[in-house]
Amino acid sequence: MLIQKLKSIFGIVIFLNLAASAFAQNRNANAVDFEKELIQIQSGIWDNPAMLSHQYSKSFTDVSLAAKQWKANELHLIEEGDKQSSIDFDAFSFKRLKKSFVYGRASYSKKNTNNIKWNTVSDYEKLAPYVVADTIGGKSYGENYYFEGIYSFIHRKNNYAIQAKYRSAEEYRKLDPRPRTTISDLEIKLGGIRKINSKYTIGLYTGFQDYQQDHEIGARRPGTGIKIYYLRGLGISDENFSTIVTNSKSNSNIYEIKGYSVGTQLLPIGQTGWFQSFSYKKSKLELLKTVGSGYDIVNDLDSKKFDFSLGRQYLLDQKTCKVKAFASYEDKKGREFNYNHNRKLLSVHDKYSESNVSGGVSGILFVKKDKYTTFYKTSLTYNYDNLEYKKSTSRNPKQEIEKLRFDLNAGRSFQFNESTLNVKLAAVFDYCVGSELMTTSPVAEGANKGLVIPNYDFLSADKFLLGTDIRYDINTKKSYNIYTRLAYHQMMISGSKSQYGINLAIGLTL
């Protein structure tokens, strides 16, 4: 019922924006798209919904339909498949009113993912390492609905805002084993900002997340039996819960994530000054196996993440320059619940730990001229990721990967009489400074060879990505304009064949 109401609200918000923006300057959406990099360098600040008024300077609306494809020819993350194709519909709109600001987004995606192995769940990144896996693998089909709305209003010296995001998705396979997942993901944020003097605004927000994935797996062919594993990290599986699914014996599970976040921001009111953001996010994942009308908790995972950035922005002539230093730390701790054959809980062990430290510097220079606008962006990021599984009888298996990443981006937006051409180029070099993998046994059968080692090879490989994104808008002097977009990237991986991605879209802006 609540979800239906939320959907209605978002629908109304989007409709109002579309209607009200019919006569807005139609180059706004193009400019927003081109200036994405300038906005994203301060991404931590926009986590606060009350900062919406500072994120975009003018109203706009953008509706698009895109066809996307991504393919890996060799090394890739095993659980995420080696090819994905999708059709995406996306509509988003921002409206500046006298004393309030409204943002709405609605999107729909239909996708296929090929050759997924060792994974029968959706949103693998959210649920790892406690994934229910099979060794058969297959092609999955999915649909995804996403709605987002922000309402922000000014009251005296302050801005207050509420943001709601809702995602509903379903994914399934057509061949045995037949996993089927349905997802419900709701996030709500409340935020506020205040001018503390003539130069600066500070902000504070808090957010709550409620995520649930219902997972079911079985077989249809009579006489079929397929082994599924309850994985615990680094190929290790729970022997008691891992089982065989048949046409008369299916298996169902529930994943639940509950979390909250808080954050502070500092933003200059003018074009020059310091900016800063800090956020803390805490969440807990539980994997529950359905047994009759109840359930047994199989695993849980506590996650904490800190993000911090500090930067300064300058305006010199028509040049905007922003530089920042950033750092983040993420920590995850997983527990296992062990039972006897009568489902009596015997012990709970802290076994899995993962930590990620990241930090770096980045800067962007944005130059506006009469006929064109140009940006140059660069960043250098250090990342250290470590995951480990505790064993009392032998050395702990673990995986460590240390990387340096260098990004170089440039773009130019050409404004013609009745059209605009945006061209962006990107080069990313991902260098592995050091890595280590220590496997163990016993693991799920074939897991070291088919999962742990190939994933490690992919994650630790050096990578070089080249990409381009070209968008052409026509009829830019009318109340609406149409655009086409072509984005392509190729990622070369050392010791392996490359991956590529392509995105072809047509859109309408108001």
Add this chain to the structure above:
Amino acid sequence: MKKLVFGLSLLMVVSLFSCSDDDAPILQSDLNLVLNPPAKLKAPTFKSGTVTITNVNSGEEISKDLYGFMLPQMSLEDGLYNFTVEAEVDYFTRDVDDKIIFATTGIRGFSENVEVTGGTFDLTIDLFEYRKNTSFVISEIFFSGTKTPEGKQYNDDKYFEIYNNTDKILYADGLCIAESELNTAMSLNKYTPDIRPESTPVSSVYRIPGDGDDYPVEPGKSIIVCDVAIDHSAENANSFDLSIADFEWFDGADIDVDVPEVPNMEKMVSTSASVWGLHNRGFTSYVLFKMDGVTPEKFNTDYAYHYQYTFVWGDFVKDMEFDAWQVPNELIIDAVECSTPSDYEWKALDPSLDLTWTHAGDGDDARYGKCVKRKVSHKEGERVVLLDTNNSAFDFIPTADPTPGVIEEE
């Protein structure tokens, strides 16, 4: 303003490094393990041995050498465990001339589903003498059935192969093959009476007919008993020729197929009213025994067995009662315990008959067309001697290719 920015930044950086939890240690209990030697061994002296401790949840195995009837205290992660002991002892006994001699014998022990929790844990395992088999052995069991090329299940081609593992002629007359009543994939709560140390609960028994010397089996030769003794490959290209079988089990003309050229086994008892179909995932176990002079009617009454247990499923609890039959362990010639890695919960047979278990696939599609097959120990001249240590995990090749009528030399 600069001070504010600096102060906020410092606060944030400090918080990054001050909020990680200490690693919690894994809960462990100190185990004190005591082994009781068999009562009938006089003054046994421990010679050598090992204890294998298997964590049921993680599948991890710990193997420790034994130097006596006690194991030095060791720490185990809290959880559910199975313990297996194999050892040798020296003991005093009398030879055929009634002289006291010093002999060596194998002893074993087994304890399963032990809940190790609470900080300190004491476990006593009663050891038993390992009995060597000097008769027939079950060399191959094909219980999974096959699949047709169209992918349909085909169940008529199941069989047992029984091998003369001695250097003498043995007679198959009166040899009984029985399926266990207990299921290794379903442990029973409050199972009473638990007769497994003395007798084996069985659900079906079939006997080879004969007067005692009608069916000789040469040393190093085998016989096949099967469901339907025809060439199944004619109907199912993935099956094989069982027209070579020596005996069939037959459950009546109204429900079963009878090949007149192949003698039928005598149906002693069965809990099933239909055709005897071996559990196709291998959750039941099999024993070979002889019981001379016992008619099916007498077996039905004299060896009847009634048992009960409590079925628990979450909050649902119900007392259950069943009827079956029992075979005294002292009559059992050979036993093979079967299960699957994913589903094994407890033993259907006493560990003195079979210490562990074997399997033909993990209950998944890989089981079709696969059997459990006894390994070759060595050759004595031209005669193959099959491995028989009463330990199926060691004695058998799991998920093997069936070769009915063929005893491979390696």
